[in-house]
Amino acid sequence: MISTRILTRRRLGAAGAQHVPARRRRRTRGFVQVASKVTADRLHLNAFGHAYLGLGAVLICVLFYLALAAQITQSSYEIARLQDQQRQLLAEQDQLRYQEVTQHAPAQVQGAAAQSGMERTAPTKYVSSQPVAIDLKAAIGAPPTDMTPLWQRMMAAVVNRIVGDHPVMAATR
Amino acid sequence: MAAGAFGYRPPGRLERATSTRLRIFTMLVVALLLSSVVWARLAYWQVMRHGQLTQQASAQYREVVELPAMRGAIFDHNMTQLVVNTTVYSAFVSPDQVPAAQRLHVAAALSSVLGVDQNALVSTLSSTRKFAYVKRRFSKDKADALRSMKLPGVGLEEEQQRSYLPGIAPGSTLAANVLGFVKYDGSGQYGIEAQYQKSLGGTPGYISSYRDLANREIVLGSHTHQDPVAGSDLVLSVDANIQYAAEQALADGVKKARAESGSVLIMDPKTGGIVAWADYPSYNANNFNQTPTAAFKDNVLSYVYEPGSVMKVVTLSGAIDKGAIKPSTVINDPGALYIGGYRIADWDGRNHGNINYTYVLEHSLNVGAMKAMQAEGHQAFYSYLQGFGLTQPSGIDVAGENFVPPPAADKMADSQYATTAFGQGVDVNMVQMLAAVNVVANGGKYAPPHVVERIGNKINPVMLQAQRQVISPDAAKQMTRMMEAVVQHGSGFTSRVHGFELDQAGKTGTSQIPVNGKYTLNVWASFVGFLPSDHPRFTMIVVIRKPNVPGSDKDWTLNDGYFTAAPVWQKIAQTMVVSWHITPDHR
Numbered sequence: 001m002i003s004t005r006i007l008t009r010r011r012l013g014a015a016g017a018q019h020v021p022a023r024r025r026r027r028t029r030g031f032v033q034v035a036s037k038v039t040a041d042r043l044h045l046n047a048f049g050h051a052y053l054g055l056g057a058v059l060i061c062v063l064f065y066l067a068l069a070a071q072i073t074q075s076s077y078e079i080a081r082l083q084d085q086q087r088q089l090l091a092e093q094d095q096l097r098y099q100e101v102t103q104h105a106p107a108q109v110q111g112a113a114a115q116s117g118m119e120r121t122a123p124t125k126y127v128s129s130q131p132v133a134i135d136l137k138a139a140i141g142a143p144p145t146d147m148t149p150l151w152q153r154m155m156a157a158v159v160n161r162i163v164g165d166h167p168v169m170a171a172t173r
Numbered sequence: 174m175a176a177g178a179f180g181y182r183p184p185g186r187l188e189r190a191t192s193t194r195l196r197i198f199t200m201l202v203v204a205l206l207l208s209s210v211v212w213a214r215l216a217y218w219q220v221m222r223h224g225q226l227t228q229q230a231s232a233q234y235r236e237v238v239e240l241p242a243m244r245g246a247i248f249d250h251n252m253t254q255l256v257v258n259t260t261v262y263s264a265f266v267s268p269d270q271v272p273a274a275q276r277l278h279v280a281a282a283l284s285s286v287l288g289v290d291q292n293a294l295v296s297t298l299s300s301t302r303k304f305a306y307v308k309r310r311f312s313k314d315k316a317d318a319l320r321s322m323k324l325p326g327v328g329l330e331e332e333q334q335r336s337y338l339p340g341i342a343p344g345s346t347l348a349a350n351v352l353g354f355v356k357y358d359g360s361g362q363y364g365i366e367a368q369y370q371k372s373l374g375g376t377p378g379y380i381s382s383y384r385d386l387a388n389r390e391i392v393l394g395s396h397t398h399q400d401p402v403a404g405s406d407l408v409l410s411v412d413a414n415i416q417y418a419a420e421q422a423l424a425d426g427v428k429k430a431r432a433e434s435g436s437v438l439i440m441d442p443k444t445g446g447i448v449a450w451a452d453y454p455s456y457n458a459n460n461f462n463q464t465p466t467a468a469f470k471d472n473v474l475s476y477v478y479e480p481g482s483v484m485k486v487v488t489l490s491g492a493i494d495k496g497a498i499k500p501s502t503v504i505n506d507p508g509a510l511y512i513g514g515y516r517i518a519d520w521d522g523r524n525h526g527n528i529n530y531t532y533v534l535e536h537s538l539n540v541g542a543m544k545a546m547q548a549e550g551h552q553a554f555y556s557y558l559q560g561f562g563l564t565q566p567s568g569i570d571v572a573g574e575n576f577v578p579p580p581a582a583d584k585m586a587d588s589q590y591a592t593t594a595f596g597q598g599v600d601v602n603m604v605q606m607l608a609a610v611n612v613v614a615n616g617g618k619y620a621p622p623h624v625v626e627r628i629g630n631k632i633n634p635v636m637l638q639a640q641r642q643v644i645s646p647d648a649a650k651q652m653t654r655m656m657e658a659v660v661q662h663g664s665g666f667t668s669r670v671h672g673f674e675l676d677q678a679g680k681t682g683t684s685q686i687p688v689n690g691k692y693t694l695n696v697w698a699s700f701v702g703f704l705p706s707d708h709p710r711f712t713m714i715v716v717i718r719k720p721n722v723p724g725s726d727k728d729w730t731l732n733d734g735y736f737t738a739a740p741v742w743q744k745i746a747q748t749m750v751v752s753w754h755i756t757p758d759h760r
Contacts, residue, residue: 073385087331091260091313098257098336105253105338105347106417152507 236384241333242375245404247352247365249413250448250626255352256335262316263330264307268298270326279324283307286318298326310334310357332357335366337458338413341420346458348416350471351450351571351624354458362461363469365407365624367572372628375404405629410446415439418748419449423715426741427453430698430720430732436472437745438603439713442611442703444636445620447569448711449745475575477600478697478716481684481734482537484596486610486701489530489545490652491557494617494644497548500531500655506540513588517543520683520730534655535663537681539595546594554590555582560643561609562619569604569622570635576602597684607701607714610680613656614703614712617649618642653678653706660702668700668739670746676757677704679742681734686719694729695719700738704746707758711749715741 029037040050102108113119218226247256264287271279280294287308297305307327316329335355337346346352353364361370378401419437427435439448456468470476492498506525509518519525519538533541546554558564558579566576577600579585579593592598601609608622618640625633644652656678659665665679679702685692699716703709715738725731749755 087260088313091331094257094259095313097254098259101254101257102338106414107339107341107347110417 234383235381236388237379237381240378240380240399240401241359242377242401243403244333244335244355244359244375245373245406245629247373247407247409249409249411249416250446251412251414252408253413255348255409255411255413256337259334259336261310261312261332261334263309263332264311264316264319265328265330266294266298266305266307267326267328268300268302268305271298272325275325279327282322282324283319283327286315286322287311333359335458340455340457341417341424344457345420345455347413347420348411348450349455349458350452350469350473351411351447352458353469353572354461356461363471363573364571365409368570369407369625369628373404373407376402378402407625408627409624410441410444410448410626411450411624412448412752414752415745415749416449416451418752419451419745420453420455422741422744422748423451423453425744426715426737427717430717430722430737432717432721432737433719434472435715435717435738435741436476436603437713437715437741438473438607439711439745439749440607440611440620440622442614442709442712443620445608445611445622445640446626446636447622447624450571450624471571471573472716472718473603474569474571475573475602477575477577477602478718479599479684479687480596480601480606481682481697481699482539482542482596483606483610483680483682483699483701483714484593484599485534485537485542486613486652486656486680487557487561487563488542488549488554488594489534489655490613490644490648491554491560492545492549493651494557494648495549495553497550497553498530498545500651501529503527503529504533504541504544506533506538506544508540510540510543510591512543512591513586515588515591517588517591531655531658534680535658537664542595543591546590551585551590552582554594555585557643558593560619560641561612563599563601563605563609567602567604567608567622570625570633574602574604576605596682603714603716606699607712610701610714611703611712612643613649613652614678614709615640615649616646617644656680656702657706664733664735665700665702665739667735668702668743668746670704670743670750673704673746673750673757676706677746678702678706678709679739681739683733696729696732698732698734698737700734700742702742702746704750705755705758710753710755711746713742713745715739715745717741 039045040053043049045053244258246254246258248254264283266279266283276295276298280291280298283289283294284291289308294307297307310332319327319329334357337349337352337354339345340347340349351364353362353366353368355361355366359374361367361373366373378399379397380399381397383396419439423435423437426432435453437449437451439450440446441448450473452472454468456464461469489498493500505527506519508522508524509516511517517539519540525532525536525538525540528538528541530541530545532538533545549557555564564579566574568574579599580589585593589598604622608619612619619642620640621635621638623633623635626636627633656665657675659681660669660677660679661674664681668677668679670677679700682699682701683696686695686697687693688695697716697718698720699714701712701714703712717734717737720732720737722731722736730736
């Protein structure tokens with residue numbers, strides 16, 4: 001079946017088509033409409049036929065959607081499984097990192113060194129220093145000779161004895 | 174007839190029609206009423222209860238899960254990781270999902286893997302409870318073992334945990350007091366973890382998706398996802414090796430002195446960055462939930478003490494800078510001074526005669542410190558206290574700083590000025606005191622103390638601030654010479670490091686501890702110093718609290734800083750010299 005419109009257009013040819021005003025072209029039906037009309041004409045479909053055809057199309061769409069949804073759901077389960085696996089691997093990685101860091105921790109290094117018989121010694125000759133001009137073994141230096149006049153010291157002793165001990169804030173050094 | 178007998182009369186057409194209409198009308202009314210009831214009910218559920226029903230339905234198939242942000246790691250100055258995030262697991266049971274016949278089997282399996290009491294588990298499984306934890310926060314290998322058993326009604330929950338490096342002893346972790354720890358809810362407690370909670374914690378994300386009956390995620394449908402923003406990593410100025418050496422030396426020192434506790438703080442003189450921050454006794458941050466809260470107290474920052482003679486460095490530095498005294502200025506020290514009605518004596522109570530200020534510092538004489546303060550004047554002395562940072566908190570970036578402000582300058586009595594000059598009657602924390610002495614090491618500039626050098630990719634702004642000049646470089650140099658003399662000829666002789674005898678500066682401090690307003694025989698013993706003296710690589714303070722050296726009951730000076738704190742300082746300094754390849758200055 002060929003629609004009258006198509007026949008008309010064929011008759012007019014390419015040259016005729018050029019003269020079709022723009023406003024008429026706007027009324028041209030879309031491909032789907034034309035195709036469905038052609039199909040319906042060829043299949044001799046009545047109104048019920050149209051309805052069944054529509055329902056069929058909807059059914060196909062629904063089935064397609066369901067298949068797609070099932071596929072996506074399946075994929076999401078797979079993603080969830082992989083995410084779980086990833087979490088476990090990350091946990092393992094964290095644990096390994098802690099082990100690694102602990103291996104290099106000062107406490108572990110010292111423990112390992114001690115186990116293998118190594119010992120830290122206080123270095124005494126790691127730097128060449130100039131000769132020391134002081135007696136390092138001497139204790140705190142003795143106080144210098146008291147130059148306070150004797151009468152002052154005597155007076156202080158007398159005053160201290162009379163006045164007695166006042167509360168001392170603190171002895172600090 | 175029959176009809177007549179019963180009084181029945183067939184209805185007329187009109188009556189029949191009326192009756193039919195009435196019935197139809199009645200039926201319609203009834204139908205309308207019924208349908209209106211249905212519609213009203215529908216409207217009630219659909220309109221009135223719409224919001225609630227939507228929420229209930231949404232709760233069944235939609236789930237919003239928070240995605241926790243990865244907490245930032247903490248590194249030391251040499252990029253050694255000090256804290257690692259690890260995943261731990263918690264096992265729970267749903268007793269109603271465990272068949273009665275399998276209770277014993279499930280309890281036995283859980284007991285064998287997790288080491289929990291089997292009888293208690295059986296009673297839990299026999300109860301009507303819906304949920305119960307079996308054990309919390311165990312390692313992955315145990316979780317894997319449980320997972321492989323596929324026990325009915327038993328589930329595993331993943332949780333994040335902060336793991337800290339081992340410390341000097343099995344029951345401690347490295348730098349526990351400065352790092353703090355993170356509670357199970359992800360909030361940082363104490364130290365760096367608390368102070369930098371916002372930076373370390375990051376921003377959690379969330380995922381909102383559909384779930385099926387088995388609670389599996391269905392990607393289909395609307396699905397919103399906000400990625401979490403991980404916390405920033407922190408790089409500290411701390412050196413893990415020095416930290417470890419400091420903790421070890423401190424523990425030995427505290428045990429040797431039979432002291433209550435002790436602390437060590439080491440600083441980079443140029444930047445103010447903290448190199449080591451050690452407390453003894455300390456605690457195990459990996460096992461914080463079984464540690465008494467009192468153990469979390471950090472004595473470096475949250476404990477204020479009277480610094481004792483270490484304060485003389487501040488007093489004399491100020492007086493020299495002011496021009497009131499010189500190291501060679503001679504004064505007379507009769508052994509005690511009467512100030513404000515109090516007789517305030519030297520530690521030995523002896524008359525020292527005419528002495529200079531270098532001698533005052535060498536032998537830690539209180540009279541000399543008081544005379545320097547008097548020469549300088551109260552107002553200048555107070556302003557130097559401010560300059561050295563002793564009248565305000567140090568502002569260090571660690572949580573929990575304790576600070577006792579001194580009275581205002583005009584509220585301080587003469588006697589208080591006098592005692593403050595030699596470090597009694599004034600409360601400071603160790604960070605304040607170290608930063609103050611570090612002014613001398615840093616050419617007269619105050620370097621703000623800090624622990625964090627970098628937050629993510631950004632440098633800590635404190636490091637970019639200009640350092641304030643407290644005393645002149647010349648005054649700082651003069652004080653350095655005086656502190657060298659303390660080590661060479663005075664009370665600091667026990668801190669001498671081999672090879673640096675002429676090139677290290679220090680000062681001892683011993684102050685009596687007041688209880689209920691009266692000073693006791695218990696002391697805080699301390700030593701502060703830096704090395705090499707002209708181009709110092711570190712400044713260090715050691716404080717030993719309540720030492721009780723054998724024989725100190727007869728000779729209390731055995732508890733002094735020179736005998737308890739300075740040897741600890743020496744031991745740590747020795748390690749640092751080797752570790753950092755420090756050589757003496759050539760003069």
